[in-house]
Amino acid sequence: MIREVLRMGDGRLLRRAQPVEAFGTPALAALIEDMRDTMRHLTGAGLAAPQIGVDLRVVIFGGGPSPRYPDASVVPDTVLINPVLTPLVDEEEGGWEGCLSVPGLRGWVPRWTQLHYTGFDASGVLIERVATGFHARVVQHECDHLDGVLYPMRVRDFSRFGYTDVLFPDAQVADD
Numbered sequence: 001m002i003r004e005v006l007r008m009g010d011g012r013l014l015r016r017a018q019p020v021e022a023f024g025t026p027a028l029a030a031l032i033e034d035m036r037d038t039m040r041h042l043t044g045a046g047l048a049a050p051q052i053g054v055d056l057r058v059v060i061f062g063g064g065p066s067p068r069y070p071d072a073s074v075v076p077d078t079v080l081i082n083p084v085l086t087p088l089v090d091e092e093e094g095g096w097e098g099c100l101s102v103p104g105l106r107g108w109v110p111r112w113t114q115l116h117y118t119g120f121d122a123s124g125v126l127i128e129r130v131a132t133g134f135h136a137r138v139v140q141h142e143c144d145h146l147d148g149v150l151y152p153m154r155v156r157d158f159s160r161f162g163y164t165d166v167l168f169p170d171a172q173v174a175d176d
Contacts, residue, residue: 001034002041003052005100013101014148017050017057020081023124028058032079032122035060044100045069046138048145051101057082059142075135080127083119083143087112088130095137097151098164106167108160109151111137 006013020028031054039047039060046061062077092110099105115136118128131139141151155161 001037003034003038005038005042005047005051006053008099008102008150008152010101012053012055013050013145013150015050015055016148017048017055017146019057020120023081023120023122028081028122031056031058032060039100042100045072045075046142047100048142050145050148057146059083059139059146061138061142069134073134075138076129078127079122080117080119080139080142081121083117083139083146085140085143086116088114088116094160095134097137097141099141099151101145102150102152104163104165105152106162106164107152107155108157109137109141109154110156111140111154115139117143 022028031049035047035049035052035058038052045063046059049056049058059080060078061080062075064074065072089112091113093113094108094110096106097109113136114130114132116128116130117139118126121127144151144154152161
């Protein structure tokens with residue numbers, strides 16, 4: 001089922017989400033299915049449970065180039081529950097980000113270039129990966145939602161933050 005995505009300004013997006021304590025449940029499976037349906041419908045690169053008003057530490061992400069991210073590399077389709085992110089380098093790289101909860105805007109956001117993440121899939125099986133590039137950016141963006149952080153909070157230079165159609169007037173970048 002396609003769910004409504006909360007937008008910036010809704011206080012529920014600013015809370016720290018609660019850990020998932022039971023894996024393999026029908027309720028968790030239904031949540032993940034709704035998140036997938038919603039993300040695909042909106043052509044997102046990822047989605048966090050708090051974005052649809054569910055206060056749990058669950059994110060999904062994956063896919064490749066899309067209307068919203070035409071230059072994106074392929075990111076493995078992933079359900080990540082109770083994630084822990086650890087930077088592997090101090091180096092950061094800026095990149096344009098948008099968000100389904102911040103429609104119509106883009107900002108230049110610094111992110112770690114390489115990180116290690118762990119978490120669990122829907123059945124409680126451990127996931128452990130190293131991510132770089134767009135994959136690392138997507139994981140950091142989605143996991144920020146679990147801690148009540150929206151990407152505009154990470155923008156350092158507000159001359160590189162604005163409406164998508166103004167920043168990229170000739171591009172075929174889809175509205176968020």
